[in-house]
Amino acid sequence: MGSLAGDxxxxxxxxxxxxxxxxxxxxxxxKSRGGDGSxxxxxxxxxxxxxxxxxxxxxxxxxxxxxxxLKEYPFLSxxxxxxxxxxxxxxxxxxxxxxxxxxxxxFPGYLRxxxxxxxxxxxxxxxxxxxxxxxxxxxIVVLRNESSPVGTWVSEKVNVYEDYKRLFGREPKPVKAIGxxxxxxxxxxxxxxxxxxxxxxxx
Numbered sequence: 001m002g003s004l005a006g007d008x009x010x011x012x013x014x015x016x017x018x019x020x021x022x023x024x025x026x027x028x029x030x031k032s033r034g035g036d037g038s039x040x041x042x043x044x045x046x047x048x049x050x051x052x053x054x055x056x057x058x059x060x061x062x063x064x065x066x067x068x069x070l071k072e073y074p075f076l077s078x079x080x081x082x083x084x085x086x087x088x089x090x091x092x093x094x095x096x097x098x099x100x101x102x103x104x105x106x107f108p109g110y111l112r113x114x115x116x117x118x119x120x121x122x123x124x125x126x127x128x129x130x131x132x133x134x135x136x137x138x139x140i141v142v143l144r145n146e147s148s149p150v151g152t153w154v155s156e157k158v159n160v161y162e163d164y165k166r167l168f169g170r171e172p173k174p175v176k177a178i179g180x181x182x183x184x185x186x187x188x189x190x191x192x193x194x195x196x197x198x199x200x201x202x203x
Contacts, residue, residue: 011202013073015066015178018196019049027051027062030180035060040182050081050196053101053182057189063106063179066200070172073200074161078103081153082120082144084192086184089122091140094133098122098186101193104138104179105160107172112137114172115179116163118156120144120193129167139167153194157201175200 021027023045026038040060044052086098101120107113115138121128124142132138141163143156164172178198184191 011073013068013200015076015198015200016051016064017049017198018043018051021049023049027064030062030064033061033063034058037062041180044194048196050079050194051180053180053191053193053195055086055182055184055191057185059098059181059183059185061104061179061181061183063104063177065177067174067176068200069174070161070164073202074159075157075201075203076103076105076160076178076198077155077157077201078198079153079155079196080120081194082148082150082192083194084190085120085122085146085150086187086191087122087189088187089184089189089191091119091121091124091142092130092133094186096186097133098184098189098191100182100191101195102179102181102183103156103195103198104177104181105164105175106177106179107164108174108176109137113176114164114168115139116141116160116167117181118143118158120148122146139163141167153196 090096
């Protein structure tokens with residue numbers, strides 16, 4: 001998969017490919033929650049740019065405001081690579097609720113908006129859907145787990161529009177933001193992953 005061009009006429013709306021940032025920096029325009037994101041997330045360059053997440057006993061998420069209509073761009077695509085899974089991670093419970101990698105699709109809402117969280121889990125079977133133990137308005141969808149290739153870039157493409165209708169039982173509002181999170185605080189271990197080439201797609 002090549003670099004996303006952000007060509008809306010071609011049905012692609014680029015969220016982020018990290019190539020506009022200097023290596024070794026925190027990506028401008030992304031906001032942290034739960035702490036200082038620059039301690040976990042760093043832009044790297046190695047045959048292309050990507051974002052490295054190195055979470056050591058930490059739970060910090062970052063998000064970028066990115067508004068668009070799912071009816072126009074129902075799909076979300078990205079590439080991710082997991083290098084280390086949080087030991088014993090199981091997203092169903094607070095005491096083990098860590099993910100090696102996660103992509104959030106965030107919708108408008110007061111206090112607790114709807115979210116879909118696509119995860120690379122340590123232990124849950126691929127295809128599992130569950131509520132976040134922290135927030136029932138966050139729906140977790142497991143795309144990869146410990147049986148998936150570690151240390152290798154994996155391409156994903158999900159139909160967010162159909163997933164939202166299936167998980168929430170209604171038509172979605174326009175997307176408000178896209179978030180990322182690798183965390184390891186509950187398991188008191190480490191989660192290391194990389195992200196790149198995030199884009200909304202019409203087909």
